[in-house]
Amino acid sequence: MLDSHVHLSQSVTSFDPHKIYFINSVDSSDWMILQDISSKHQNIIPFYGIHPWYIQKTGDSDLQKLEVLLNQNDAALVGEIGLDRIKAKKDPVQFSLDKQIYYFKEQLKLALKYRRGVSIHCVKAWEELFTVLKELHQLIGKDFKAILHYFNGSVQIMNRLIKQGFFISFFPNLNEQKNPKTFQAFQLCPLDKMFLESDRYIGESEKYIVAHYQNVSLLKKMNFADLKKRMLINGEIFTNRALAGKR
Ligand SMILES: [Zn+2]
Numbered sequence: 370m371l372d373s374h375v376h377l378s379q380s381v382t383s384f385d386p387h388k389i390y391f392i393n394s395v396d397s398s399d400w401m402i403l404q405d406i407s408s409k410h411q412n413i414i415p416f417y418g419i420h421p422w423y424i425q426k427t428g429d430s431d432l433q434k435l436e437v438l439l440n441q442n443d444a445a446l447v448g449e450i451g452l453d454r455i456k457a458k459k460d461p462v463q464f465s466l467d468k469q470i471y472y473f474k475e476q477l478k479l480a481l482k483y484r485r486g487v488s489i490h491c492v493k494a495w496e497e498l499f500t501v502l503k504e505l506h507q508l509i510g511k512d513f514k515a516i517l518h519y520f521n522g523s524v525q526i527m528n529r530l531i532k533q534g535f536f537i538s539f540f541p542n543l544n545e546q547k548n549p550k551t552f553q554a555f556q557l558c559p560l561d562k563m564f565l566e567s568d569r570y571i572g573e574s575e576k577y578i579v580a581h582y583q584n585v586s587l588l589k590k591m592n593f594a595d596l597k598k599r600m601l602i603n604g605e606i607f608t609n610r611a612l613a614g615k616r
Pocket of ligand 1: 376393449568
């Protein structure tokens with residue numbers, strides 16, 4: 370079973386050696402811990418990046434550190450990076466969209482330079498996201514791969530993303546009444562472009578991701594084992610490597 374978006378907790382306790390975890394960092398203080406556990410556990414897939422909620426203390430030296438990490442480690446992916454209009458509205462000084470766009474773009478450039486998959490957070494900033502992608506189009510090759518994590522947009526936005534090389538990652542408890550837009554996108558999302566995530570801390574994520582797969586297997590009228598297999602294949606396509614822990 371693959372969980373396409375998990376976070377690090379202060380102390381990483383137990384996790385299932387048979388699951389694949391795409392672990393996203395939020396800032397440079399996560400990177401060393403992530404480097405350590407991913408070097409010891411094949412089922413931990415590390416994503417290094419600075420999340421838009423954590424840019425207040427970020428400087429260009431962090432971008433340099435990120436580049437060193439990517440340069441040293443072929444398995445390192447980029448994430449969680451992105452744009453969040455709600456955060457910018459709450460605190461327009463520390464988290465202005467301009468500042469968010471700067472760090473998002475610089476990190477995306479590094480991912481493109483080293484040809485790594487990238488995990489993206491986007492809240493109510495779709496046009497800004499598409500503008501950045503357009504501005505970087507010369508750097509974006511045919512092999513560009515990204516995950517739009519916690520997708521909560523429309524079918525139309527989903528299709529624009531898929532066209533540009535994105536996989537769409539859906540959160541647990543999809544509910545037709547509570548999130549009709551997301552639910553409709555989920556129903557129309559091709560299985561080979563889909564990921565399922567808990568968006569929890571590793572360790573506490575277990576029950577959420579299992580229930581999520583059970584729910585999706587019912588909604589998609591798909592055998593549980595086949596669903597797990599499909600998500601793992603998507604993970605292998607995304608990471609460009611064979612993933613351990615096939616159960
Ligand atoms: Zn996250």
